């Protein structure tokens with residue numbers, strides 16, 4: 210199967226955000242040092258790579274610590290083959306391999322962590338990158354819905370979002386490498402929201418069923434959905450969010466688009 214194309218807004222939003230950050234850096238350097246914009250540009254040619262190296266080092270350390278903390282409380286899914294020890298984990302391992310094949314994704318490590326959230330995220334600077342699923346997902350989602358979520362997270366890896374997001378600490382639950390990263394993460398949220406639309410396409414390619422993909426997204430917003438009638442009710446609630454001014458304003462500060470918009474984008478893409 211061919212990997213789905215990125216959402217068309219992803220690359221333009223990244224380029225515009227990078228331009229904004231570069232302009233902010235130049236203005237800040239010029240304001241702090243009293244240099245002209247030209248001198249500030251020359252200085253930033255050295256300063257930006259140096260800052261990048263510092264952030265990379267700090268992020269690598271934060272990643273190692275985060276990984277070690279995960280291992281203490283998480284169950285690792287046997288991604289390389291069935292072990293025969295735990296049927297649930299073996300079935301999850303099968304799903305991970307099917308998703309990897311559908312998206313031509315590099316090797317990954319996948320962990321289940323205890324918690325109350327219906328959520329998942331991805332991090333890592335090196336292969337294998339790490340996908341984390343919160344335990345409640347296993348209780349409320351069926352096989353296809355879980356494959357949508359795993360495929361979505363693999364989308365962040367195959368489209369190259371994971372590296373930038375890990376450096377900037379922009380993903381849910383990720384440790385932030387530097388206080389300054391908060392500012393960058395805020396600026397990058399516009400791009401991060403475009404990335405979510407691309408990864409929903411990857412999730413759909415992995416699960417292969419639009420209705421189950423929509424049900425997975427709906428469950429991220431409202432929790433357990435078991436029947437077609439419950440799904441219709443949930444979609445009506447989510448649809449009302451889309452019309453709310455408050456929700457639309459809140460989205461500007463979030464790194465995820467509203468679920469209603471993600472569902473609409475997925476329906477349009479599958480058409």
Ligand SMILES: [Zn+2]
Pocket residue numbers: 361362365404405408
């Ligand atoms: Zn995502």
